[in-house]
Amino acid sequence: MAQLFHPGANNIAKASLVLAVILGGSAFYAYTQIARSSYLTNQYLEKQQPVQFSHRHHVGDDGIDCRYCHTSVENAASAGIPPTQTCMNCHNQLWADSPYLEPVQASFRDNKPIKWERVHDLPGYAYFNHSIHVAKGVGCSTCHGQIDNMASVYQENTLQMEWCLSCHRNPEQFIRPKSEIYNMEWSDSDLTAEERSKLKVDYKIRSRELLTSCSTCHR
Amino acid sequence: MLTNKPNAGKKSMTFQGKNVLRFAVLVFCVSFFLVGTACRYDMQDQPRYKAYKESEFFSDGKAMRDFPEGTVARGQLNENKALHTGKKENADPNAQVETTTDELGNTIVSSFPNAIEKMPINVTKETLDRGEQRYKIFCMVCHGPVGKGDGMVVRRGYPQPTTYHDDRLRNAPVGHFFDVITNGWGKMNGYASQIPVEDRWAIVAYIRALQVSQNPEIKSGEADSTDKAAEDNKNETEQTGEAETQEPAADNGGAN
Known part of the structure; x- marks a missing residue:
């Protein structure tokens, strides 16, 4: 191996070798932390929406089922953003003259959709389908958190690949009975590990190899 | 390296050439890192439409297109009138109906000449379970858990719907309930876009079950026991x- 330092190199030059390793390591560590930070993942970030819509009120106080508005969650990739018509089912009578609802009234009057700000935005190279998840025992709150407590909805999880894989590797840690999918109070400890393992068999959830295969999510 | 003594470069021109090369590699690495991370967002936001995305191409700004009027999807001709409208084959739109007026001045229809009397689907235990589930999603918010018109939205001030448990609605044909879910009635909007046809009939079956549950027929022998x-x-x-x-x-x- 060739000589690393020129004969004239001083001690600072030699110490720089050690420093380079430390700096490089620190930079890499910083990179991993920044990449997971909410600054880049938008986790916990509340967005200003055109209407001050509160899930805490509609789900928590009024007890309206998720599927009343998100009608396609059981049948399609997208859970469905309700048309303004759905808002008007109640708000043609309730708070119909409230200035808070003017954007909704305007949307209904002019037949123009409300421009909601997207909170959960998956990258274009990731395939995601709501219907298969709810059909296999993954509840709403497992990914979305306790929506019934959120006055304005934020992203509960990072939505990063390592987060997806944490469940795709061990789905039996997170699944629940199908009757409890829309239960916001559900806790993973409501079932024992054995019961959840049995659910995995009952729901015919595929092997870890298939669930973590590249083409399962990158199609 | 950068810490070489100043006279190092003077000794040989090739060594200075190496320095320039190393500097170029460093610049390349840094710029690759900066440019490379920017590439990531191109792949994240690919130039295609996802559900509900905004479109600059269409004048109404919607990437999701409405069907042209009169479109019939394959298998959705809806030619079975009883199943898809709850009305009789020979329904007369001008048929006279009996009405009364309640104390609030609302007109109450009490005869339903065009509505079918018999369920157009087979009603099984699964139908009723499905109907119960769908009732609790879509109907319970206003009509209440057993259909007395005391749901949470009504308690918040929505005009109260009539109870299912009076003679008028107990005797109303199933087609009437289906028509109300589909097209709305009074203050209630139609739910055709939110509830598929089979689910609407399942809900009708469940409403019938609710009516029986609140007004059970008890034969004298059973009552004794x-x-x-x-x-x-x-x-x-x-x-x-x-x-x-x-x-x-x-x-x-x-x-x-």
Whole structure:
């Protein structure tokens, strides 16, 4: 191996070798932390929406089922953003003259959709389908958190690949009975590990190899 | 390296050439890092439409297109009139209906000449379970858990719907309920876009079950045995209105 330092190199030059390793390591560590930070993942970030819509009120106080508005969650990739018509089912009578609802009234009057700000935005190279998840025992709150407590909805999880894989590797840690999918109070400890393992068999959830295969999510 | 003594470069020109090369590699690495991370967002936001995305191409700004009027999707001709409208084949839109006026001045329709009397689907246990589930999603918010019109949205101030449990609606044909879910009635909007046809019929079946549950027909023999059961503090009857009224008595007996 060739000589690393020129004969004239001083001690600072030699110490720089050690420093380079430390700096490089620190930079890499910083990179991993920044990449997971909410600054880049938008986790916990509340967005200003055109209407001050509160899930805490509609789900928590009024007890309206998720599927009343998100009608396609059981049948399609997208859970469905309700048309303004759905808002008007109640708000043609309730708070119909409230200035808070003017954007909704305007949307209904002019037949123009409300421009909601997207909170959960998956990258274009990731395939995601709501219907298969709810059909296999993954509840709403497992990914979305306790929506019934959120006055304005934020992203509960990072939505990063390592987060997806944490469940795709061990789905039996997170699944629940199908009757409890829309239960916001559900806790993973409501079932024992054995019961959840049995659910995995009952729901015919595929092997870890298939669930973590590249083409399962990158199609 | 950068810490070489100043006279190092003077000794040989090739060494200075190496320095320039190393510097170029460093610049390349840094710029690759900066440019490379920017590439990531191109792949994240690919130039294609996802559901509900905004479009600059269409004048209404919607990437999701509405069907042209009159479009019939394959298998959705909806030619079975009874199934898709709840109305008779020979329905007469001008048929006369009997109406009364309630104390609030609302017109109450009490005859339904065009609505079909018989369920157009087979009703099984699964149908009723499905109907119960869908009722609790879409109907319970206003009509309440058993259909008395005391749902949470009504308690918040929405005009109260009529109860299912009066003679008028107990005797109303199933087609009427289907028509109301599909097209709305009074203050209620139609739910055709939120509930598929089969689910609407399942809900109708469940409403019928609710009506029976709140007005159980008790034959004289059964009533006797129920009374006897209450006396014996055995409340093993079905969960009917009758059984509920007897529960306090049974509880008292248990407390003794």
